[in-house]
Amino acid sequence: MTTTINTVEEHLKPQPATEPRWQGAQFLTQVAVMTGRSLKALKDPRMILMAMFQPLIMLTLFSQVFKSMTQTPAFQAQYPGVDYINFLLPAILMTTGVQAAMWSGGGLANDLKNGVLNRFRAMPVSMLSVLIGRSLYDVVRNAIQLSVLAIAATVVLGYRGSLTGTVAAIALSLFVGWGVSWLFLALATWLRNVEVMQMVGMMAIFPLMFASSAYVPLDGLPGWLRVVAQVNPLSYAVDAGRGLALGTAELAPFLNAAGIAAAFAVIGMVFAARGIRKP
Amino acid sequence: MTEYMIEVDEVSKTFGEVTAVDGVSLYVPRGTVTGLLGHNGAGKTTLVNVLSTVLPVTSGSAKVAGFDVTAQAAEVRRRIGLTGQFAAVDELLTGHENLVLIARLLGASGKEARQRADELLEIFDLTDAAHRKAKTYSGGMKRRLDLASSLIGHPQVIFLDEPTTGLDPIARTGLWEVVENLVADGTTVLLTTQYLDEADRLADSITVLSEGSVVASGTAAELKAQVGSRTVAVKVADRGDTRLALLALTEAGLHPVHDEERHTISAPATASTDLAVAVRALDAAHIEVAELALTEPTLDDVYLNLNAAPAA
Known part of the structure; x- marks a missing residue:
């Protein structure tokens, strides 16, 4: 080691002036660099495959088990002549997007154990860029998963929604998932525990998924559950996505879903940015 | 400045x-x-x-x-x-x-x-x-x-x-x-x-x-x-000479202590001439010396000393 040090010790010299050599990257560069850092995880496809497994199973099972749902009066009244798979896929797209938000929290909790985060805190770097990088990575990963789901449903299960509508539904799911993910990112910066994050995620997501219009039309739910499902923000997203895919889009659920997701994003960002500064 | x-x-x-x-x-x-x-x-x-x-x-x-x-x-x-x-x-x-x-x-x-x-x-x-x-x-x-x-x-x-x-x-x-x-x-x-x-x-x-x-x-x-002084440490070649050495050093005005376990006689050195004093005293008494050293306190002494002191 000694010899190499002596020959190249020039490079260790601090700059003579008090001005540092570099002034710190612009915020957008920071975000790009942080996103690139997170995206390197995509080189390992196991995470994506694992995360895909559950929605694929749910899509396959539910499309068979609940097929007879189309015979019920509630379904026929609200969705006359609609195949169950066409009714189900947009909902699975939304629930998968929201589940991915939950995974974001676990992923960040894991990343927070990475020593390099400590270095960032003592650098001219906004810790918000770490969070944004993480959430953009989640959006990319989610986009891959949702596309695979839609293609599998079309090829294997006979899904026949409108193409542009389905793409729009995926885009909405990505936005909703992104918004919700900020709540979980904020939680992760304060809890800092992967297991706890997964438990919290499960507890929050499962009731939201089932007490909603995702698998059964609202009118097909028992009275008290219908009330819950009506105020469940996930129902707005499901209704909006379904409207897009079936070509019966209405503006109200779309605006509700996007608005709530945006609000979650802002609230989550504020708390996450504060939480992540703690070493 | x-x-x-x-x-x-x-x-x-x-x-x-x-x-x-x-x-x-x-x-x-x-x-x-x-x-x-x-x-x-x-x-x-x-x-x-x-x-x-x-x-x-x-x-x-x-x-x-x-x-x-x-x-x-x-x-x-x-x-x-x-x-x-x-x-x-x-x-x-x-x-x-x-x-x-x-x-x-x-x-x-x-x-x-x-x-x-x-x-x-x-x-x-x-x-x-x-x-x-x-x-x-x-x-x-x-x-x-x-x-x-x-x-x-x-x-x-x-x-x-x-x-x-x-x-x-x-x-x-x-x-x-x-x-x-x-x-x-x-x-x-x-x-x-x-x-x-x-x-x-x-x-x-x-x-x-x-x-x-x-x-x-x-x-x-x-x-x-800050911590203690230097010490003169002596090891005599023949253990039988220990008592004689203690006596000679005391007569020379030092305050020797015998550490039986380490077979060492040590005396705090207050002046820089104390090492020479010890050498002359031992030589005059015809005691054969195996080791003779002036030891500096180590940082360990500093560290232990300070941490042993109750926090004020």
């Missing part, structure tokens, strides 16, 4: 009820090394975290490289490097990717970042491992990558928090040489350590922390002088 690169003025840091750093003042001149010595929980890491803008101060003020750590944190961050107790590297990235990442965040272009990464990989003898993931690195290699990451932006002040903990002796010596080179080039270093030999070798000035407060500071020599 001395230019101070680290100025700490009555800084305290509390976590709820716990006071981790309690009214510490510290001044580090440019191009020197100050060693923060203390056991676990003495507040060393907390102080480093405050000075490197990772933690906000509770009270008091501190300047690093001439900028206030609270009001001008961004300026401070552009001028410092921090190597913490646990390697702050991304184990999922390769060594090269780690260095490029940090350089890009500091504002280097892609090309500059790759150049700087290659330079530092060479300096730290990591070129062969450059494209391996950092998680495959040994402890010493991770430490070197960690230090290399801290040096990317040519920092004026470097914080080294227990940099050699867990390293093997060769890696330790290598790291010391790097630090010495940095200092020779004008970098200012604040080093925390539990190892007295490390502080003794690297630090121009030592500050001893205990329970968040400064309990002693000065050069290694000054600290040693």
